[in-house]
Amino acid sequence: xxxxxxxxxxxxxxxxxxxxxxxxxxxxxxxxxxxxxxxxxxxxxxxxxxxxxxxxxxxxxxxxxxxxxxxxxxxxxxxxxxxxxxxxxxxxxxxxxxxxxxxxxxxxxxxxxxxxxxxxxxxxxxxxxxxxxxxxxxxxxxxxxxxxxxxxxxxxxxxxxxxxxxxxxxxxxxxxxxxxxxxxxxxxxxxxxxxxxxxxxxxxxxxxxx
Amino acid sequence: xxxxxxxxxxxxxxxxxxxxxxxxxxxxxxxxxxxxxxxxxxxxxxxxxxxxxxxxxxxxxxxxxxxxxxxxxxxxxxxxxxxxxxxxxxxxxxxxxxxxxxxxxxxxxxxxxxxxxxxxxxxxxxxxxxxxxxxxxxxxxxxxxxxxxxxxxxxxxxxxxxxxxxxxxxxxxxxxxxxxxxxxxxxxxxxxxxxxxxxxxxxxxxxxxx
Numbered sequence: 001x002x003x004x005x006x007x008x009x010x011x012x013x014x015x016x017x018x019x020x021x022x023x024x025x026x027x028x029x030x031x032x033x034x035x036x037x038x039x040x041x042x043x044x045x046x047x048x049x050x051x052x053x054x055x056x057x058x059x060x061x062x063x064x065x066x067x068x069x070x071x072x073x074x075x076x077x078x079x080x081x082x083x084x085x086x087x088x089x090x091x092x093x094x095x096x097x098x099x100x101x102x103x104x105x106x107x108x109x110x111x112x113x114x115x116x117x118x119x120x121x122x123x124x125x126x127x128x129x130x131x132x133x134x135x136x137x138x139x140x141x142x143x144x145x146x147x148x149x150x151x152x153x154x155x156x157x158x159x160x161x162x163x164x165x166x167x168x169x170x171x172x173x174x175x176x177x178x179x180x181x182x183x184x185x186x187x188x189x190x191x192x193x194x195x196x197x198x199x200x201x202x203x204x205x206x207x208x209x210x
Numbered sequence: 211x212x213x214x215x216x217x218x219x220x221x222x223x224x225x226x227x228x229x230x231x232x233x234x235x236x237x238x239x240x241x242x243x244x245x246x247x248x249x250x251x252x253x254x255x256x257x258x259x260x261x262x263x264x265x266x267x268x269x270x271x272x273x274x275x276x277x278x279x280x281x282x283x284x285x286x287x288x289x290x291x292x293x294x295x296x297x298x299x300x301x302x303x304x305x306x307x308x309x310x311x312x313x314x315x316x317x318x319x320x321x322x323x324x325x326x327x328x329x330x331x332x333x334x335x336x337x338x339x340x341x342x343x344x345x346x347x348x349x350x351x352x353x354x355x356x357x358x359x360x361x362x363x364x365x366x367x368x369x370x371x372x373x374x375x376x377x378x379x380x381x382x383x384x385x386x387x388x389x390x391x392x393x394x395x396x397x398x399x400x401x402x403x404x405x406x407x408x409x410x411x412x413x414x415x416x417x418x419x420x
Contacts, residue, residue: 034355054420101407141353142218199253201307210264
């Protein structure tokens with residue numbers, strides 16, 4: 001059908017990584033750049049991307065990840081985070097960055113700035129957290145897809161203790177909170193999950209054409 | 211750096227599509243297959259993907275999309291939906307599909323089935339909706355990235371009236387609820403947004419290396 005579909009069929013949630021095979025520095029920078037370029041609502045980028053490769057820290061993450069060993073076996077483990085909060089000062093910093101990069105005056109963007117602030121002010125704190133999480137999941141989708149095109153394995157994971165991650169990684173001090181985890185690397189040759197039939201509904205079961 | 215990064219830099223939230231340029235049938239099937247292959251928590255795929263190309267319907271969507279014309283100008287508009295609910299019967303149907311495709315007995319997967327059911331039962335209805343939305347945003351990230359590799363333009367949109375979409379598209383009857391919208395097609399030659407500098411925080415502002 002297309003190379004990209006082959007890539008997406010090739011990928012799977014890797015349960016056992018080969019601890020000897022490391023993602024190269026160059027490839028790691030490509031994955032990070034792909035995360036950086038993720039689109040977000042209003043362009044607000046309410047996120048931080050933590051990449052852990054210190055073995056001692058990775059080992060500490062396993063018991064707070066339902067004992068899933070892939071967190072420590074992987075070449076790197078990505079922790080995709082939301083900001084602790086997105087307030088008016090943050091919107092101002094975003095608008096300032098936008099104006100600086102596009103050679104505009106902040107006053108010229110006051111309308112757009114107010115639209116965003118009005119939008120955010122309508123949300124409860126909980127709704128804002130959910131809205132930020134949505135944006136982080138766009139980044140996860142982009143990461144998984146880009147990794148697949150590079151034949152880099154990944155294992156997106158919701159099964160972890162977010163508070164424990166935040167503590168071990170010192171995220172609160174950085175104004176971040178962990179949302180979703182994704183070890184990356186290369187599958188072990190004996191990972192039995194690699195050859196299992198992929199389970200997806202048929203196209204007609206999930207697609208509606210109008 | 212890499213072709214995939216060029217592709218991600220090439221893409222932008224397209225505000226004006228060329229209404230004469232249509233995504234080919236072959237390419238549309240690739241985008242749909244990419245959506246179908248999206249990974250999800252437990253593999254549950256709590257989604258439906260609506261692709262609208264009937265002009266009369268697209269025109270009806272504009273006024274309930276903050277009058278954003280790209281919804282009707284695009285070649286197709288994707289409406290990424292969550293299921294209305296994910297209950298035990300749905301988990302059973304997923305486990306049955308898994309067992310049928312992998313030649314296993316449903317009894318052999320009763321443990322996994324129970325893990326999923328326990329997981330879902332801990333959630334409030336609102337939390338379940340948020341959890342489903344997260345999965346739909348993975349699909350959005352995958353769609354945007356795949357489209358970019360195919361030089362197909364897209365405009366992910368949260369600015370629409372979800373209830374009105376559900377009504378116009380008859381989604382409730384299909385057990386679906388709209389989560390996020392994404393027109394796809396080809397940028398108009400005069401879309402001034404195409405040449406604006408992309409606004410993203412610098413790598414050091416969003417990446418933490420541990």
